[in-house]
Amino acid sequence: MAKIKAVKNGTKKDVITQKGAALFRKKGFASSSMRELADNIGVEAPSLYNHIGSKSEILENICFKVAGEFNKHLDEVEKDNENVVSKLENLIRFHIHMMLDEFDEVYVANREWKQLKDPFLNDFLNQRKNYEGRFVNIINKGIKAGELKKINPHVAVLIILSAVRGLEFWQRHKKNIHITDLENDMVTHLLNGLKK
Amino acid sequence: MAKIKAVKNGTKKDVITQKGAALFRKKGFASSSMRELADNIGVEAPSLYNHIGSKSEILENICFKVAGEFNKHLDEVEKDNENVVSKLENLIRFHIHMMLDEFDEVYVANREWKQLKDPFLNDFLNQRKNYEGRFVNIINKGIKAGELKKINPHVAVLIILSAVRGLEFWQRHKKNIHITDLENDMVTHLLNGLKK
C-alpha cells in the first residue's frame, strides 16, 4: 500500500498526530483503535509503529503540543505593557482562535488528557495548574488596579476558560454567525456582562 | 459473595447506576470495564446482568436521568412569573447545585453521551437541542424587554452553560471557598461582567 504522505503536513509522525486527533475527537481516545486510525491514513496498523512508539504517545504528542502553544502565548501576554482588561481580551480571543483553528487537537487535549499515563498525566496537570495560576495572577492585578470587580479570581478564570472551551459545541452553528461577531459577543459577555 | 446492598440507595439497579457514574467519571466510559465496576460494588461481573441489560444501559440510565432533571426544572422556570434576569439567575444557580450535588452523574452525562448508541444518542441530542432552544428563547425575551444587552443569544447560552459545566474542575478548590460565595460570584460575572 502507499506510503504515508509526508508532503503537506510535515513529518509522517505529524500526519499520524493530526489524523489521530481527528479520530480521537470523533470517537474518544479509548474507543479509537489503531486499526481504524491506520485505515483513515491508508495503511495497515503495524506500519504506524515505524513512526510512533505507542497509541499513548499519539495522545501525548497532541496534549503537549497544545499546552505548549498556550504557554507560549501567555508568556507574550505577561510581557506586553497593556492594561489587564486588554490582556484578558487578548487571552479570550486567542483561546477562541485556537479552538476554531486547531479544533481537533484542542478538543482532544481538553477532554482526553485523563487517559494520559504517568508521568505524562502529572506533567500535563502541572502545566495546566501553572497556566491557571498565572491567569489568576493577571486577574488579581486587575482587581488591585481597580480595573475589575472584586470577584474570586479562581472563579473568574474558571468561567472564562470554560466559556471558550464551550466552543467545542459551536461547530453546528458555524454558518449562522461570523467569527468576529462571535469573538466580540464573547468578550462583551465575559467582560461587561449580559445585563444591560 | 454478599448481595448488592439495596437499602440506602433504592433498587440494586440504582446502586449500579451510581457506582457506574462514579467509575465512568474517573476513568471514562470506554476505559471502564464491567469487571472493575463489579469489583467496586463487591460482586462478580456476570452478577450485574441480573439487574441491567448491558453496559450501555448504565450510561443510558445516567444520561437520561440527568436530562430529565434539567428539563423538569426548566419547565418550572418557564412557568414562573419572574423577570428574565431572575429566571437566568435561577437557572445558573440550579446548574451549579446539580453540578455539585450530583457530580458524578452530571459529569458523565456531559462528557460521555457521545458513547450512547442510537436511538439513544439521537434522543439525547434532541433533548439537549430542545433545552438549549428554550434557554435561547428566554434570553431573546430579555433582549426584547430591554433587560439584556443585544448579544447573540446562542453565544450567551453557550457561555452560561459552559461556565457552569466548568465546575467539573472545581473539586480541587472545594475547601477554599463557600458554595454560596461561588454561586454569587458566578451569577455576578455572568450577568454583570468582570469589568468594574
Added chain:
DNA sequence: CATCAAAACTAATAAGCGTTAGTTTTGCTT
C-alpha cells in the same frame, strides 16, 4: 543498475473485553 535503509506488509500473540450458560447460594414466605 545495485545498494540499502526506511517503511510498508502478513501473521501471530497474549491480554482484556462484554456477555451467556449453567449451577449454586441466599434469604424471605409458608
Added chain:
DNA sequence: AAGCAAAACTAACGCTTATTAGTTTTGATG
C-alpha cells in the same frame, strides 16, 4: 423446616485490542 424465586457464583465463548516478529516492498542514493 420446605420451597422457591432472586441473585449470586464459576466457566467459558467469541471477539477485539495493542503490539511484536519477521519479511517484503519501496524509492532515493551511489
